[in-house]
Amino acid sequence: MSDVRVAGVGLTPFGNTPERTSRDLFGEASIEAFADSGVERDDVDALLYGNFMGELSEHQGHHGPLMAEAAGVRAPATRYESACASSGVAIRDAVKRIRNGEEDVILVGGAERMTNLGTAGATEALAIAADDLWEVRAGMTFPGAYALMAQAYFAEYGGEHEDLAHIAVKNHENALTNEKAQYQSAIEVEDVLEAPQVSSPLGLYDSCPISDGAAAVVLTSEDYAEENDLDAPVAITGTGQGGDRMALHDREFLARSPAAREAGEEAYAEAGIDAGDVDVAEVHDCFTIAEVLAIEALDLEGVGEGISAARDGRTTADGETPINLSGGLKAKGHPVGATGASQIAEISKLLAGMHPNSEYVEDADTGVAHNAGGTVASATVHVLEVVE
Amino acid sequence: MSDSETGVQDAGFDDWIDAVEDDDAYYLECPNEHGSLPPRRVCPDCGSTDLEAVSLPETGEIETFTVTHVPTPAFEDDAPYATAIANFGPVRITGQVVGVDLEAIEPGLTVEIEISVSETTGERVLAFSPA
Numbered sequence: 001m002s003d004v005r006v007a008g009v010g011l012t013p014f015g016n017t018p019e020r021t022s023r024d025l026f027g028e029a030s031i032e033a034f035a036d037s038g039v040e041r042d043d044v045d046a047l048l049y050g051n052f053m054g055e056l057s058e059h060q061g062h063h064g065p066l067m068a069e070a071a072g073v074r075a076p077a078t079r080y081e082s083a084c085a086s087s088g089v090a091i092r093d094a095v096k097r098i099r100n101g102e103e104d105v106i107l108v109g110g111a112e113r114m115t116n117l118g119t120a121g122a123t124e125a126l127a128i129a130a131d132d133l134w135e136v137r138a139g140m141t142f143p144g145a146y147a148l149m150a151q152a153y154f155a156e157y158g159g160e161h162e163d164l165a166h167i168a169v170k171n172h173e174n175a176l177t178n179e180k181a182q183y184q185s186a187i188e189v190e191d192v193l194e195a196p197q198v199s200s201p202l203g204l205y206d207s208c209p210i211s212d213g214a215a216a217v218v219l220t221s222e223d224y225a226e227e228n229d230l231d232a233p234v235a236i237t238g239t240g241q242g243g244d245r246m247a248l249h250d251r252e253f254l255a256r257s258p259a260a261r262e263a264g265e266e267a268y269a270e271a272g273i274d275a276g277d278v279d280v281a282e283v284h285d286c287f288t289i290a291e292v293l294a295i296e297a298l299d300l301e302g303v304g305e306g307i308s309a310a311r312d313g314r315t316t317a318d319g320e321t322p323i324n325l326s327g328g329l330k331a332k333g334h335p336v337g338a339t340g341a342s343q344i345a346e347i348s349k350l351l352a353g354m355h356p357n358s359e360y361v362e363d364a365d366t367g368v369a370h371n372a373g374g375t376v377a378s379a380t381v382h383v384l385e386v387v388e
Numbered sequence: 389m390s391d392s393e394t395g396v397q398d399a400g401f402d403d404w405i406d407a408v409e410d411d412d413a414y415y416l417e418c419p420n421e422h423g424s425l426p427p428r429r430v431c432p433d434c435g436s437t438d439l440e441a442v443s444l445p446e447t448g449e450i451e452t453f454t455v456t457h458v459p460t461p462a463f464e465d466d467a468p469y470a471t472a473i474a475n476f477g478p479v480r481i482t483g484q485v486v487g488v489d490l491e492a493i494e495p496g497l498t499v500e501i502e503i504s505v506s507e508t509t510g511e512r513v514l515a516f517s518p519a
Contacts (some may be wrong), residue, residue, distance in 0.1 A: 121461075122461040124461055134425060135482050138515075139459060139513065144454050147473070148454075151452040151454060152451065155451075250424070254452055254473065345442075
């Protein structure tokens, strides 16, 4: 089975740019990705594009061909929708297609325009990733759903809001040097604890921002990379996807993410690694509690132990396994359709020594990206390794 | 958007809300005794298509709850309000907690199911009140 190489990556700044259309954002990200890769647009065999709320935010469906046009690519193009894991599933499909030998070069990515909806509109748009009949109509919001998980976690394993606050502080600290991050500002534990409540126990600083942005990644087969003498030292060596029941109340566990565990086990097995081999990870921290559930599901922490990981320094930049060196969704931002591809971009740069925070993982050769959809009814995990 | 704005019912779900209003709440049970909520044609646990309506237990117990301060527009005038997941044995259900101070809600609280109304939209809302 051929390795799939990350030939180039591109990101727009993530942030508050309500006037920018998603075609504009993705066009920009793709220009950076092609320039980074050295791959010609004519060589692209397919575009796989993640987007979640385009119908609501831009009155736009059928994004595939629109985004191929925006990227200057003449290739069949398909939109992938899996809530906040939309471009994670697009990456996974691209990896499988290249491995199967069907295609050699795939442009994969995603974009989301959100801030033009305003806070109420974006809250409503995000809520449709939950069960409309049984959750949204009962007043559940997305922060509310993660708050239900946080309270369930505290009740089952212990911990308190202050533990979660350390995660937000850590991720803001990591974003200080990330020029693409929405927030490049340090915060203190007290700031998190004193912030306005969104859905108890989660406050404003436990929550990722509403963001606009795009990410693009050029993936190629190993053969193509060698034939074209590409500088592509990082490969995606494992891909996994897991699923769970749609409504949180229908899950076996309220304080664990089995879909992410399933995805992680599959990706680790494909790459022939285990959690002990992971040097660095980007995980889906849409809310502080989500990072806890993610690192436990990935076996980077034991069940019930992830809550203390940031507080005790195990996941900080200088810790044993740095988590979200990009700033994570919390500080880098979360344009939902772009997030999964942006995590692949961050890990690739970290492993290739091209990231502002690469100094913290100088000897790293294995990274993991974890992307979750909804309240983790969908999850993808990818293993990236330095192969050259 | 609720389909009730167009006068169209959500078969199964709106029928279930009607049943709760008539004090006749139920869940669906397959031959393997897996519980689930309508509308549903297939047991999500075992794939059985032989589903039967069974009376919901009179009371449930709150497992986890949150007080939401930033709602969707459909609940703008209702905030802050509490949303909880309550365990009724064969099924868990998500609903708003009514008839009790927000500070008095806690895991383990025994509740009954009822139908409340959104202050914002006037739409019916699935709710729990202390038993």
